[in-house]
Amino acid sequence: MENPRVARIPFPAEIGLSLAAGAGAFAFSALVCSAARGHLPDVPLGLALLAAVLLIARATGILYALPAGVAAILAYDWFFLPPLRDMNDAAFTILALFLVMAVIVSAVTTAAGRRAVEAERARGDLADELIKSRARIVAAADEARRRIERDLHDGAQQRLVALALRLRTSAIDQQAAAGDLLEVIDELRELSRGIHPAVLSDSGLRPALRALGRRSPLPVEVDVRLDARPPEQVEVCAYYVVSEMLTNAVKHADATTVAVTVEPDGDAVSLTVRDDGIGGADPARGTGLVGLKDRVEALGGTLEVRSPAGEGTTVTCRLPGSTG
Ligand SMILES: Nc1ncnc2c1ncn2[C@@H]1O[C@H](COP(=O)(O)OP(=O)(O)OP(=O)(O)O)[C@@H](O)[C@H]1O
Numbered sequence: 001m002e003n004p005r006v007a008r009i010p011f012p013a014e015i016g017l018s019l020a021a022g023a024g025a026f027a028f029s030a031l032v033c034s035a036a037r038g039h040l041p042d043v044p045l046g047l048a049l050l051a052a053v054l055l056i057a058r059a060t061g062i063l064y065a066l067p068a069g070v071a072a073i074l075a076y077d078w079f080f081l082p083p084l085r086d087m088n089d090a091a092f093t094i095l096a097l098f099l100v101m102a103v104i105v106s107a108v109t110t111a112a113g114r115r116a117v118e119a120e121r122a123r124g125d126l127a128d129e130l131i132k133s134r135a136r137i138v139a140a141a142d143e144a145r146r147r148i149e150r151d152l153h154d155g156a157q158q159r160l161v162a163l164a165l166r167l168r169t170s171a172i173d174q175q176a177a178a179g180d181l182l183e184v185i186d187e188l189r190e191l192s193r194g195i196h197p198a199v200l201s202d203s204g205l206r207p208a209l210r211a212l213g214r215r216s217p218l219p220v221e222v223d224v225r226l227d228a229r230p231p232e233q234v235e236v237c238a239y240y241v242v243s244e245m246l247t248n249a250v251k252h253a254d255a256t257t258v259a260v261t262v263e264p265d266g267d268a269v270s271l272t273v274r275d276d277g278i279g280g281a282d283p284a285r286g287t288g289l290v291g292l293k294d295r296v297e298a299l300g301g302t303l304e305v306r307s308p309a310g311e312g313t314t315v316t317c318r319l320p321g322s323t324g
């Protein structure tokens with residue numbers, strides 16, 4: 001294993017250090033061998049030198065261990081085992097050749113090893129990136145499916161519920177019912193193409209909320225006090241909140257009237273939907289209120305439901321997004 005601190009030094013400098021390690025190991029081993037001569041048996045000293053080389057290899061890698069090992073063995077041969085070597089020109093030449101050979105071999109091996117490690121790491125990074133991009137694709141598909149589910153639930157479903165109730169109470173004639181059904185079909189067609197109701201994108205929140213109110217079997221008072229149109233996602237969010245709350249008022253509240261108010265609130269839009277029904281709304285009993293909270297919070301807004309038993313239900317939203 002390579003020492004990471006050593007691996008950060010530029011490679012040419014490391015080759016110089018490797019030569020220096022060999023020369024240093026030679027000098028040190030020569031001293032040790034000279035001192036040990038006549039006092040220690042040859043095999044234990046040879047094994048001790050090899051153990052030291054093993055430690056260097058583990059701490060710093062082959063680049064330093066091979067020249068140090070070669071130098072230590074030369075020193076052992078020349079200064080410990082008879083006949084002892086005179087340090088003349090020939091001895092220095094041999095020492096230099098051995099050292100350079102060891103540095104070349106260890107440098108080439110080290111460079112190849114590092115390239116292999118880098119290639120492995122790059123393969124790992126690529127695999128990580130692929131896993132992440134797959135997760136992103138799955139998340140995007142999930143998100144799109146959830147959006148369509150929510151828009152269907154909060155939009156077209158509301159219209160069908162309202163229509164069913166009006167048909168049940170015979171408050172609508174066949175012609176009008178057929179007209180309403182055709183509008184629902186149009187809305188479904190728009191939804192399947194990822195578009196929100198045309199009246200909303202074309203004319204803005206006030207006409208879109210009034211149209212929702214007209215289709216409800218309950219009297220709905222709509223008061224939109226915005227001078228300018230808020231960002232599209234705020235309009236869409238507000239539209240679906242009102243749509244779902246009107247459905248809930250019809251389905252659960254036993255209300256006689258619903259009031260919808262939209263007004264500026266600093267750099268946000270404030271939306272309130274209030275019915276005078278039985279209260280007791282509980283997000284844990286369905287998916288509609290929870291879905292609205294998710295929808296509003298996805299825009300960085302807040303949604304609060306107040307629904308004391310017997311006192312009606314009020315949903316208040318704050319949707320960030322300046323109205324121009
Ligand atoms: N305006 C309301 N007045 C009284 N009770 C309500 C009102 N709105 C919701 N509730 C109660 O709270 C519950 C949860 O409402 P939520 O809209 O989350 O679900 P849901 O309308 O039952 O079903 P869906 O998931 O189709 O919307 C309802 O089942 C109902 O009991």
Ligand SMILES: [Mg+2]
Nearest residue numbers: 248286288289
């Ligand atoms: Mg509901």
